[in-house]
Amino acid sequence: EAQVTQNPRYLITVTGKKLTVTCSQNMNHEYMSWYRQDPGLGLRQIYYSMNVEVTDKGDVPEGYKVSRKEKRNFPLILESPSPNQTSLYFCASSYSGGGYGYTFGSGTRLTVV
Amino acid sequence: SQQGEEDPQALSIQEGENATMNCSYKTSINNLQWYRQNSGRGLVHLILIRSNEREKHSGRLRVTLDTSKKSSSLLITASRAADTASYFCATDYRGSQGNLIFGKGTKLSVKP
Numbered sequence A: 001e002a003q004v005t006q007n008p009r010y011l012i013t014v015t016g017k018k019l020t021v022t023c024s025q026n027m028n029h030e031y032m033s034w035y036r037q038d039p040g041l042g043l044r045q046i047y048y049s050m051n052v053e054v055t056d057k058g059d060v061p062e063g064y065k066v067s068r069k070e071k072r073n074f075p076l077i078l079e080s081p082s083p084n085q086t087s088l089y090f091c092a093s094s095y096s097g098g099g100y101g102y103t104f105g106s107g108t109r110l111t112v113v
Numbered sequence B: 001s002q003q004g005e006e007d008p009q010a011l012s013i014q015e016g017e018n019a020t021m022n023c024s025y026k027t028s029i030n031n032l033q034w035y036r037q038n039s040g041r042g043l044v045h046l047i048l049i050r051s052n053e054r055e056k057h058s059g060r061l062r063v064t065l066d067t068s069k070k071s072s073s074l075l076i077t078a079s080r081a082a083d084t085a086s087y088f089c090a091t092d093y094r095g096s097q098g099n100l101i102f103g104k105g106t107k108l109s110v111k112p
Helices: none
Strands: A002-006 A012-013 A017-025 A031-038 A043-049 A053-057 A074-079 A089-093 A108-112 B005-007 B010-014 B021-025 B028-037 B042-050 B055-058 B059-067 B071-075 B083-094 B100-102 B108-112
Touching: A002 A089, A002 B059, A012 A017, A012 A089, A017 A031, A017 A108, B005 B059, B005 B083, B010 B021, B021 B108, B028 B059, B028 B071, B042 B055, B042 B059, B071 B083
Parallel strands: A012 A108, B010 B108
Antiparallel strands: A002 A017, A017 A074, A031 A043, A031 A089, A043 A053, A089 A108, B005 B021, B021 B071, B028 B042, B028 B083, B055 B059, B059 B071, B083 B100, B083 B108
């Protein structure tokens, strides 16, 4: 089944403790992206990647890192999480960016205390 | 922000009625897409309409695009309780490098 898989689904962590949210797609998509969703603010893009080793900042990149060493994986790294990063995170992939529909993962609900 | 803006923010209808949601955007686009999100779940792609298209259908969905008014509408006909969800428009702006910009969504409630 074609899908984007995010892990974990839920995560509670403490301020400052490094964490990684994994994202993997099995559709050989070139384009991958991370969004965060907050009430009243909608979906905001954090980082995106046009292909392997090509990443760029979205609208809200502060406090996040990404890497794209393989086509299928696009992990999101929070080096020192803070409470304002408490949010619902989504990974998405597309054959080639916005000219095609995105396939979204099921989301990761992160709470930073 | 170059976000699309959906209208209304919330819509409540009875099963069997039609639901219409609107989206306005600010600059020239390559295409506009509509997505559905069930509570707290991932977004699901519904339909994509390109800038040179005016109307598109998919099952009970009808999407129109008016580039002169920079607006789009999503019509769901004969709605069902299972259509209860949030609906988002997303725009692929010219020069955006393929990044979709999402609006804040319309929350649709379909009562049985």
